[in-house]
Amino acid sequence: MSIVRLALWLLRRERASGEWRVLLLALVIGVGSVATTGFLADRMQRAMRDEGARFLGADLLVTSPRPVETWPANALATSQALEFASMVSRGDAFQLATVRAVDAAYPLRGSVRIADRAFAPGAPQPAQPPTGAIYVDQQLLPLLDAAVGDTVQIGEARFRIAGVVAEEPGQLGGVFGLAPRVFLRADEVAATRVLQPGSRLTYLYQFAGDPQATAAFATALKPALDDTQRVIGGRDGVENLRDGFDKLDTYLQLTALISLLLAVAAIAIAAHRHARRHYDQAALLRCMGATTAQLRTLYLTQFLLLGLLGSLVGVALGAVLQHLLAGLVLPDTLATLPRLGPAPVFIALASGLTALAGAALPALMRLIRVPPLRVLRRDLPPLPLSAWIGASLSGAVLLALIAAYAGDITLVAGFVGALAGLGTVLAVLARLALVAGRGVQRLATGPLRFGLSQLLRHRFDSTLQLGAFTLALFLVALLALVRSDLVDGWRQQLPPGAPNHFLVNIAPEQQAEVGQWLTERRLEASRLYPMIRGRLVEKNGQPIAATLPPEARDSNTLRRELNLTWAAELPANNQILAGRWHGAQVANDISVESGMAERLDLAVGDALGFQIGDQTINARIGSIRSVKWESMQPNFFVIFSPGALDTLPASYIASVYVPPGTHVMPDFVKTFPGITVLALDTLIGKLEAVFARIIGAIQLLLGFLLAAGMAVVVATLLASLDARQQEAVLLRTLGAERVWLAKGLLAEFLALGVLAGLLASACAEIAMAVLADRLFDLPGRVHPWLWLALPTAGALLVMASGWLTTRHITRVPPMQSIRAMG
């Protein structure tokens, strides 16, 4: 019989005796949780990407001032549109509009909703109007004193207004300077004769297809484009969502990583136990003439087969559970979640096998190095020679696995460093806690005293168990904390009553009137901010472009006109990061948004020159401030001190919250025909739906981590089962009652659980303080409830799983156990 066949034969025989159960269970739960996390993360990420694409109208958008003739080879769906500014007139009224001439395929993703009157929800339909017709923004109607069905003039052609654009992709991108939208057929642009040589045009090329093809296309495309052309991916669809996506990505990575580590811990403990239980077998085989190579083949075959089996079952379990749970928590969105992709299946399988390899390697190496003399001297341990090789090998394997999961090298380094530090601190703390337990033990009596003395007697095992429990509790708690802080953060960004309409182009003399109109209707509005459009041209007397490295000159901030304002009071969603807020006092001081300052290398004290109309206004940077762009409030890159821009013509902007079902805005449009109303309520509704999905999914993932944490606890307890059984048998033989033994065991688990909970609380608070700041940009805070919740959860968890795994110890008659131990 070949050694491989012998391995399979032994494996089959041991399966019947349940010998492999613990390791297989650890593998199934471990891979299952990794798979579930991976599957859900994959589906969520694809759902988010689709969501972004719906906002953008495509998976990929290329904008160019010139037509692009040649594209890298691709099999993607395409759509082409042309955007230009043009006057639209009706009788005496005229208005500048942004005309988008579209083909039949536009948009490739998401939908355009067209309504038959202003402020109606409308129905999704192609953006390309029928021949001789256009679709217009609702704000264009009062400006032209027109209604649906009326005819307007664009250049030399006349068009019938066939409908109102209630919603279109990409609506949120830079709403403030935008002239009202007009959708026109691409084949009717020529008839208008508005395009002249030198006209400012934007060519919009949309692409959509499967993610790999799109990504490959984007990569091939980038080098072919020049400074004036831009590629926008699906995830950039809405700037307000990008931050949410990034945080979710980081969170998913962290979740996958942590569930993987918990799985590895469970597998390592189970593999160690498994190897220990096979030392005698290995020694016997050596006695019978098996060589190291034969033993290696034998045990590798077994581990590999087991790894495959456990991983496959784990993957299947993950696939089923993620589907069930997604349906349970997100019933409405299940249908819209993309189907399971093949990539995470392979990733989960590979992770399972790699985790097993990494986790089981030291145990396996010890197993094949068992000295044959062990058959005569049972206490003989395997040769320790290559232990460090095994440890460093498995360390390298696990590091590679972590790197593959985290992707980001800083995240890997930070995580591994933190884990190493944590391991050391935990070992020391666990020891100290056990020493403290000695004091408690002196005061205790009966089974409690016995339980505690058990804990102290097996100091090595207890430290290991305490460390493993603490690690599992800590990691789960950490993710729960990040989750709740993240969710709170999102909720704060979009609180109920966040503004859902913007009022743009309010004339200075209309301020009081508009304010009064809003107050009469009890609508909550933001302050009215003056708004002036200007371009940043100089820094410290030099042209701004000359002060920047070539790659930074492409910045959007330089290419487009900025919305400038002045204010004495710092807006609510802004925070000063450097310098001092100018207040009402300092003339010609400005406050610059931190992102812009970073991109353009601006610092407090720099003098900037702005081109506003035909004037150049100079100002000194007095402060740098952060802005919550997703707050739905009027936000500005640059805020001047009062007095600097007063003489320039400004219009005003405000945001207002209109409760759902309140139909006051049509009345507003009639009262103030010159003021543009941007309705964002549908968009906000969508944003809320996206965040609700993210939050639901994160709750799901957390559930799975709990399962992985439980696996570690169970694996650790099972690893100590043999020793516990031996002791219990001895004690029962010596006359200990069953109830007394049971109480002792429970006391031991109680102490372990509470200690682990306390240690985990401390670790979670420290880690959270670091993570919140570094990774998630959340404010740090203390979580008092954690200190009660974790020890309680720890005690219950350890006692429950401990009791389930060890309860039969107290039930088996001593004689049977003694015989079983041979």
Place this chain on the structure above:
Amino acid sequence: MTPPDSARFPIVQARALSQRVPTADGELVILSDVTLEVKAGDTLAITGASGSGKSTLLGLLAGLDLASSGDIHLLGQRLADLDEDARARLRAGRVGFVFQSFQLLPALTALENVLLPLELAGRTDARERAAHWLARVNLSDRAGHTPRQLSGGEQQRVALARAFATDPAVVFADEPTGNLDADTGARIIDLLFELNASAGTTLILVTHDATLAARCARRLHLVAGRVQSTVSA
């Protein structure tokens, strides 16, 4: 190498054998200057009190461990020249073992435990031979039972079948009756010598049981790691 069927072929030769282990209190001498020779078909009992170095000597002679000094030839090969794997290959199929604690694999049935060394040695007739040897120890009816379902005596009979199944040149037995009551022990001894005689195997056993030792052709008595007397029947 002389064929093992030659009656006078030396199976084991040990010369000036010493075993020392470092301890916290200095070096501990377990065996000192042991010289012996066991020829094919011989039966040798190594006797002595607990801690006299009996099992250590057995382990060294079987190539399970290496001596601190001195020379051992097993089946014509100098053990010091062989590494762990080469010593394992030397044992494969040619050396049998019987242990005090039986050392049966708990997951395997009686038949499978006997089968194991045959499979490992790559014998094509493994299953027939295992069944034959199980019959020799009168356990055919317990072939499908696991060790847990067998009594101590039955377990040791399975171990005997396993030791002889590969037709080894030598069987090493370490306190084969140590875990058994007197009656069962006596029956196991009878069986062991019967199998040994019929197979013409060399037998080296460690025991502190004088009756058992008396059944061997030669006896070597150890006191504190030194050979105190050698007796030939």
